[in-house]
Amino acid sequence: MRNINLKYVEEKYDENGILSEYKLKIPENFNFAYDVVDDIAANEPDRRAMLWVGKNREERTFTFGDMKLWSDKTANHLRSLGIKKGDPVMVVLKRHYQFWFCALALHKLGAVLIPATYMMTAHDVKYRIDSASVKAVICTPDGDVGAAVEQVETECPTLKLKMMVNGARAGWLDFDGGVAAADEKFERVVTNVHEPMLLYFSSGTSGYPKMVLHDYAYALGHLLTAKHWHCVVPDGLHLSIADTGWGKAVWGKLYGQWLMEAGIFVYDLEKFVPADILSMIGKYQITTLCCPPTMFRMFINDGLEKYDLSSLQYTTIAGEALNPDVFNKWYAATGLKLMEGFGQTETTLAICNTKGMTPKPGSMGKPSPQYQIDLIDPDGNSCPNGTTGEIVIRYEPHPPGLMCEYYRNEAKTTEAMHDGWYHTGDTAWRDEDGYFWYVGRNDDIIKSSGYRIGPFEVESVLVTHPAVLECAITAVPDPVRGQLVKATIVLRSGFAPSDTLVKELQDYVKHETAPYKYPRVVEFVEKLPKTINGKIRRVEIREKG
Numbered sequence: 001m002r003n004i005n006l007k008y009v010e011e012k013y014d015e016n017g018i019l020s021e022y023k024l025k026i027p028e029n030f031n032f033a034y035d036v037v038d039d040i041a042a043n044e045p046d047r048r049a050m051l052w053v054g055k056n057r058e059e060r061t062f063t064f065g066d067m068k069l070w071s072d073k074t075a076n077h078l079r080s081l082g083i084k085k086g087d088p089v090m091v092v093l094k095r096h097y098q099f100w101f102c103a104l105a106l107h108k109l110g111a112v113l114i115p116a117t118y119m120m121t122a123h124d125v126k127y128r129i130d131s132a133s134v135k136a137v138i139c140t141p142d143g144d145v146g147a148a149v150e151q152v153e154t155e156c157p158t159l160k161l162k163m164m165v166n167g168a169r170a171g172w173l174d175f176d177g178g179v180a181a182a183d184e185k186f187e188r189v190v191t192n193v194h195e196p197m198l199l200y201f202s203s204g205t206s207g208y209p210k211m212v213l214h215d216y217a218y219a220l221g222h223l224l225t226a227k228h229w230h231c232v233v234p235d236g237l238h239l240s241i242a243d244t245g246w247g248k249a250v251w252g253k254l255y256g257q258w259l260m261e262a263g264i265f266v267y268d269l270e271k272f273v274p275a276d277i278l279s280m281i282g283k284y285q286i287t288t289l290c291c292p293p294t295m296f297r298m299f300i301n302d303g304l305e306k307y308d309l310s311s312l313q314y315t316t317i318a319g320e321a322l323n324p325d326v327f328n329k330w331y332a333a334t335g336l337k338l339m340e341g342f343g344q345t346e347t348t349l350a351i352c353n354t355k356g357m358t359p360k361p362g363s364m365g366k367p368s369p370q371y372q373i374d375l376i377d378p379d380g381n382s383c384p385n386g387t388t389g390e391i392v393i394r395y396e397p398h399p400p401g402l403m404c405e406y407y408r409n410e411a412k413t414t415e416a417m418h419d420g421w422y423h424t425g426d427t428a429w430r431d432e433d434g435y436f437w438y439v440g441r442n443d444d445i446i447k448s449s450g451y452r453i454g455p456f457e458v459e460s461v462l463v464t465h466p467a468v469l470e471c472a473i474t475a476v477p478d479p480v481r482g483q484l485v486k487a488t489i490v491l492r493s494g495f496a497p498s499d500t501l502v503k504e505l506q507d508y509v510k511h512e513t514a515p516y517k518y519p520r521v522v523e524f525v526e527k528l529p530k531t532i533n534g535k536i537r538r539v540e541i542r543e544k545g
Helices: 004-008 032-043 064-080 098-109 122-132 145-155 175-181 217-221 223-230 248-252 255-259 274-283 293-302 324-334 410-416 455-462 499-512 538-544
Strands: 009-013 019-024 048-053 059-063 088-092 112-115 136-139 161-164 196-202 210-215 237-240 263-267 288-290 314-317 338-342 373-376 389-394 421-430 436-441 446-448 451-453 468-478 482-491 521-524
Touching: 004 009, 004 032, 004 223, 004 255, 019 217, 019 223, 032 064, 032 098, 032 217, 032 255, 048 064, 059 064, 064 098, 064 175, 088 098, 088 122, 098 112, 098 175, 112 122, 122 145, 122 196, 136 145, 145 161, 161 175, 196 217, 210 217, 217 223, 217 255, 223 237, 223 248, 223 255, 223 314, 223 338, 237 248, 248 255, 255 263, 263 274, 274 293, 293 314, 293 324, 324 338, 373 421, 410 421, 436 455, 446 468, 446 482, 451 455, 455 468, 455 482, 455 499, 468 538, 499 521
Parallel strands: 048 263, 088 112, 088 136, 112 196, 136 161, 237 263, 237 288, 288 314, 314 338, 482 521
Antiparallel strands: 009 019, 048 059, 196 210, 373 389, 389 421, 421 436, 446 451, 468 482
């Protein structure tokens, strides 16, 4: 191993060995595909980059030499079809290994990679193609995305190419056949580190998705993610459970891990089954694991004692608030602490528990030394410890990993980035030790009888009750208290709505957290409304009352 990451970073540690200072060194023409993947391939071509397991349990191992070969062939094929520097290309490939060929190839071409979820409808597809002037779509045959593209393509004047992986389809170019026949040698296209590289559609809880634009520095922004939070092992395997259409995929399946020369594990699953993942940890000797607290809860419910988890060396969580009960049960079963982290599609890892820190269950951790972070009140003043404020990140000078802008939306960009700070829209409070505790989105905060109540505080308690499968906490108007806490709940199989259960759940919350936070209104539903990216649409629940 060559420790290629050391070319790009200066680090200092405190007396306890915890990362305290961190500065990235970014060459003007840095390009992850050439300067990391191809560099490793030139020096250690047989180093394992990815172990991929298909839905039928077929296995393929890709070395860094393989990744260079196939990304060069993919780049040549795409260029032969007219894809060039600056062209936006939407890639909808779930967990198929061709995603990695495409991502690297598009970086090499200087084109803009737009990952997207396979769960899009025709309306979603058209909005994305038109908004970003997408020139080409590379698609999986799974699901209905292909049909959705076909339904709207005549209404999308910028769309020139449609390519399908894993099998022929009428009206689509054969991606695999074209790549296989392409030339193996690709001459470097010069890119500047500040040019556009990656664009995500970030589905908020209301309105149309925003286009989050990142430059080539973004890839280096994830070095800290893998090195100091995931703590990947160069000769091990890291597993982050995320579809490539989600921003979390490049957090845990690409940039930081390969900067650390570590292997990634990819399971092309049809749906999440805890037993499948748990059995694979032992079978493939997975060393580091990252997924949301909900999945760890499901692992625990499945019975951890049935599986060999001895290969695991480090486990991390992100995506939602962690309940201490999950932390404690996982620690008791594995001896591993769940190290929480926080970030957004607009950022890399911003707040976290880095290696050596003692996590406080339920806390996001402390600000990453890669960013300057504060909590501010509505007047822009820094909040004292114990007071809830908005999480903001200093963007002058612009830190690697923070988005460039909301593409083609100056108003939204200005709304989020002003007075020297990027406003995340998320709120938290800081304790006396400097740890941050998540409260909720600005719009989701409930103000009742003078109290400010974050939905995650109540949700994290309710989901530990054996009757609750999922829940969402929102506010409903009240003439006396201003707002009341409402719980919208999906019950587990075997439980039925009743007044008795409502009282039981209310008492449970009173017992487990501050009594004023208990839901005075409870509604049972079959399912919760969610965005295409799986976020609960609290705004829809609020609108229904």
